[in-house]
Amino acid sequence: MICQECNERPATFHFTKVINGEKTEVHICEHCAKENSELFMFNSSSGFSLNNLLTGLLNMEHGFAKAEEQNVFKTESVPQCDRCKMTFQDFKKSGRFGCSNCYPTFKNYITPILRRVHGGNTEHSGKIPKRIGGDIHIRKNIEDLKEKIRSLISQEEFEQAALVRDEIRSLEKKLSSSDEEGF
Known part of the structure; x- marks a missing residue:
């Protein structure tokens, strides 16, 4: 999305203002946001931080x-x-x-x-580098699948849970083979 002020740089600040049910959206770049700080409450004198x-x-x-x-x-x-x-x-x-x-x-x-x-999420998972995060991606996937299997079991979806269990076993096997190779 391009900045609505300068029409040159990518918009990195996105504001939504709702007044009397009327919604207005503004998309601006960092440079324009700094230049128009009084309009967008970025300066310290506005009291917003x-x-x-x-x-x-x-x-x-x-x-x-x-x-x-x-x-x-x-x-x-x-x-x-x-x-x-x-x-x-x-x-x-x-x-x-x-x-x-x-x-x-x-x-x-x-x-x-x-x-x-944060809408119920209190753990920061962060980003994982794609090239060097192979094992980390697998472990995170296993954790996600374990959470999914708990949910499926609580909903008595045992057939689906069995499929997820098999997927977890496959990933754990892949993980243990990569550990043996020294990666």
Whole structure:
């Protein structure tokens, strides 16, 4: 898709605005988005940022921040990252973690938020290089098929489940043969 502003570069920003039931879509490139930042809320003076969005979601998930601040006698322990000493309250204010250890430390707090934002998916699978990710692709395929077989069994689709089981066995055999070859 080409940018609607300059009609030259590929559009990388896609906006949908709905006002009174009327839907308007805008597709622009990064260059035009920066030039027209006041129109598309990219500048910091507009007050819009992903950090602000995340902070707002955190406040919605855990009640309103002011209500929490008023509870002076709260005895519940506040989780804190062992490595960078960031607390969950610090994270809620900044919208950013201090280090990679913060993710497992605050997992119980952020999982419901991620589930809501990402439509139920809370695990990041990432991309796998096509040329060197052969075994990884096979293992991911096996995991997907195992999930499918669980679903089929719960729906009592035993014939389909047997076919999926055979496919899993075939992939596992392929995987073990590639391990023996040293790849």
